[in-house]
Amino acid sequence: MEPLNIAVIIKLEPDFSEGNVSYNPDGTLNRAETKNTLGPHSAIAAEAAFYAKVKYGANIFIGTMGPPIADLALQQAQEISDAKELHLYSDRAFAGADTLGTAEAIRAGLGKIEENLDLVFSGHRASDGETGQTGPQVAWKLGFTFLGNVISYDVDVEKRTVRAKRLVSLQGVDVVIEEVEAPLPVFIAIDPSFKSNYKTVSERLAFQKYKKEAHMRAKGYKNYLKVFNVEQLGVDPTLIGLPGSPTIVYKVERVPKSTATRQVTVVDGSNPEEIKKVVIKMREALLAMVIK
Amino acid sequence: MSEEKYRHLYVVMEIENGKLIPVSLEMLGEARRLMDEFNKKYSSKEKVVAILLGDNVKEVSKTLIQYGADAVIIAENPELKDVRNTIYTKVISQIAQDSKLADQIEEEYAGQIKKPRYMFFGADSIGRHLSSTVLVELDSGLASDINQLIISDLKITHQHKTAGNPITYEKTLEMYRPDFSGFLWTTILCLDNKNPNFPRDYFPQACSLFQEFLNQ
Numbered sequence: 001m002e003p004l005n006i007a008v009i010i011k012l013e014p015d016f017s018e019g020n021v022s023y024n025p026d027g028t029l030n031r032a033e034t035k036n037t038l039g040p041h042s043a044i045a046a047e048a049a050f051y052a053k054v055k056y057g058a059n060i061f062i063g064t065m066g067p068p069i070a071d072l073a074l075q076q077a078q079e080i081s082d083a084k085e086l087h088l089y090s091d092r093a094f095a096g097a098d099t100l101g102t103a104e105a106i107r108a109g110l111g112k113i114e115e116n117l118d119l120v121f122s123g124h125r126a127s128d129g130e131t132g133q134t135g136p137q138v139a140w141k142l143g144f145t146f147l148g149n150v151i152s153y154d155v156d157v158e159k160r161t162v163r164a165k166r167l168v169s170l171q172g173v174d175v176v177i178e179e180v181e182a183p184l185p186v187f188i189a190i191d192p193s194f195k196s197n198y199k200t201v202s203e204r205l206a207f208q209k210y211k212k213e214a215h216m217r218a219k220g221y222k223n224y225l226k227v228f229n230v231e232q233l234g235v236d237p238t239l240i241g242l243p244g245s246p247t248i249v250y251k252v253e254r255v256p257k258s259t260a261t262r263q264v265t266v267v268d269g270s271n272p273e274e275i276k277k278v279v280i281k282m283r284e285a286l287l288a289m290v291i292k
Numbered sequence: 293m294s295e296e297k298y299r300h301l302y303v304v305m306e307i308e309n310g311k312l313i314p315v316s317l318e319m320l321g322e323a324r325r326l327m328d329e330f331n332k333k334y335s336s337k338e339k340v341v342a343i344l345l346g347d348n349v350k351e352v353s354k355t356l357i358q359y360g361a362d363a364v365i366i367a368e369n370p371e372l373k374d375v376r377n378t379i380y381t382k383v384i385s386q387i388a389q390d391s392k393l394a395d396q397i398e399e400e401y402a403g404q405i406k407k408p409r410y411m412f413f414g415a416d417s418i419g420r421h422l423s424s425t426v427l428v429e430l431d432s433g434l435a436s437d438i439n440q441l442i443i444s445d446l447k448i449t450h451q452h453k454t455a456g457n458p459i460t461y462e463k464t465l466e467m468y469r470p471d472f473s474g475f476l477w478t479t480i481l482c483l484d485n486k487n488p489n490f491p492r493d494y495f496p497q498a499c500s501l502f503q504e505f506l507n508q
Contacts, residue, residue, distance in 0.1 A: 096452075098433065099424070130471075131436045136377070136424035146377045148421040168417045170306060171502075172314035180376075189421070238490045242452035246433025246494035250446070250479040255470060 004058035004155060005115040008049045008081060009106055009122045009138065010042035012066050012073035016127055036069065038076035041123025044190050046080040048153075049121050050214075051196040053082055054206045056157055058119075063087040063109045065094055065102060068227075075221040082214035086221060087112060091229040093241045099129075101244035103137035108235040110142065112228060118184045119155070119162070120144060124192050132189070139187030147180060148189040152197070160184045167191050296401045298495040301327055302388060302408040304426075305344040305356065306375075306418055312352055315414040317359045319501050322441065323412060324360030330443050334463065338409065339363055339397055343387055345380060347373040363397045375418050377425060384422070385429040388496070407432075408496040410465055415500035423500045430496065433482030438499040440468035448483065455487045465497040 015021070015037040022033035038046075052058040060083040064070050067090060074086040089109040097105065110117065120142065122135035139146035147153075153164035161183050169175040198204050217224060230237060238244060268274050303323050305316040323340045331337060339362035344352065346368065353364040367383050387393060394405035407430060413419035415437045427434040443465055449458045467480045482497035 100428065100431075100433065103428065132420055133424040133434060133436060136421045137428045140381065140425040140428040146421060146425060148377070149417050166417075170308060170313050170315075170416045170418060171414060173308050238492075243485065243487070243490060247435060247480050247482045248450060248453065250448075250466065250481045252471070252476050252478050255477045 004052055004056050004118045004157065005061070005113070006049050006052055006058045006119045006121065007061045007063060007110055007113060007117050008042075008045050008077060008083070009110075009120065009135070010045065010062060010064045010073055010077045011039045011123070011126050012036050012064065012070040013039035013042075013126055013128045036072065038073040039123060039126055039128075041125060041127065041190075041192060042073065042077060043080060043123075044192060044194055045121040045123045046077040046083075047196055048150075048188070048190045048194055049083075049119075050081040050210070051153075052119065052155060053210055054196075054198060054203055056155060057206075059084055059115065061085045061087065061113045061115075061117075063089065063106060063113075065089040065097075065105045065109065071221070071225060074225065075218050078221050078224065079214055079218035082210045082217060084217075084224065085113070086225045088225065088227045089233060090227055093230045093237055096242040096245065097240060098245035098247045099131055099133040099137055100246055101240050101242075102134050103141055104239045104244055105233070105235060106134070106138045107141040108233040109228060110138070112226075112233065116185075117142075117144075118160070118186075120185070120187045122187070122189050124149070124189060135187070135189040139189075142185070142187065144185045144187040145182040146187050146189070147182065149191045150188045151177070151191045151193050152195075153188065155184075162186045162188075164188065167193065296404040297406045297493070298409040299394070299401060299405055300339045300341050300397065300408050301410040301412065302341045302343055302496065303361070303412045304384060304414070304419065304422065305342055306414055306416070307344065307346050307349055307352065310349070310352075312355065313414070313416075315416065315419075315501065317355075319412050319414060320356065320359040320361055322501070326441060326443060330463070333443075337398070337400075341365060341397060341408070343367075343384060345372045345375075345383055347371075365393060375422075377421055380422055381425040381429060384426050388426070388430055406495075409463070411496035411498040413498070413500040415502050419500050423498060427498050430498075432494045432496055432498060433480075435467040435469060435480035435482070435499045437469050437502055438467045438480075439470065439502045441499075441501075442466040442468075446481070448481075450483070452487055453483050453485055455489070459486050465499070467497075467499045 015035040020035045022030040024030045060081050062077045062083045125132035136146050149167045150164045163181045166178045306313045327340050342356040342361035342364045344366050347370050356364045395402040413423035445462045446464050447460050471478045485492040
């Protein structure tokens, strides 16, 4: 039986965790000062791939498009997933791409994995772009069945099918969980609420073993790293970067604030007379609320 | 004139247990408002076209007209009962590029229409992913989670799109989305490449819409 071959696409993103974010005086993100890290949704995608490694002994490959420092995100994702190869698609020509131009670069990049892929994972959305478009767009370019908002999945390795639970939330309608089955190859955009669940002793032992292996590999991650530029990927330069992007960001402005309807009075808390006034005010306000 | 290759606003409906979901109807209202203004401003007669996929869904077409659609395109088949991305993407993409359907919507431009000018989807678990895959198939641009829309003529100078020269893009859809920080509002445009080195048309200009949209 052939082992499953699984790819995870990830993204290096600004670190929005406490203490790592830096803002400009006008409240916008200071990108130069803010640290970068593996995106939180990318981390969940790596965890979802690791689940298949533990359960089915899968081979894991990780790909990302980004600047040379994006190897940091690859290393972090290897620590989570015990990937055997890390692929970085890095070229000035990729810069400025929207989701369509990015999807084309990643499609070409995934083609550099020598094995035939059975499953590809992506995060729900990036925390800096928040479009959630790149995953499904890569899926469509690969010709894989796309399953989004997946909260749990299992593979029937004999039948080569995936069974997955999806969270479907529609605006103005109750959220439902949908169970679907699809033949491999499948592209899964993993939902933030995904949790790995290892039930048997053998799964837990495998978990421990691969976690150790992942830690060792991530320490020497450069041994697993391959970097590809546009030429090496053999991608059409008019389909990537700025030329391959239909959309542009035309302007960025502050969200207009609604005008405040409430008023503030500052009270000196050390003065009992002032406090009495507050209590009287509160009584009045509460009485006004009583339905007579 | 290349003008007639891209006309109309196509709006993709979502139906759940035989009922149109609220955001679908609200999108139609917004589409009606936009195209009424558009037709007045440009002395044109472009239409709001609702697209609906499903099984036994024909009876809601009257509702779609009542909520603002000029025309309704329905694809009915038991296979379309549940939303599955692959088959839905194929059917919607085919509808968007079907010139015979476009001929029925507006005979005046029979044989000319290649794709819709604009396209709307709901910004939910179905519409976000569906819009992504459909727009790959149609090879055009998409913006998601939009909460304000304006159509205008914009003078653009862009390093790549216009090779650094000022060019006026007519009838451009300005798509506003709240950005990740919560402080910012970003305007996305989907623009043709007018760079002489590799010119390319990008239609439809597409987006997924938030329900909060009309509550503002």
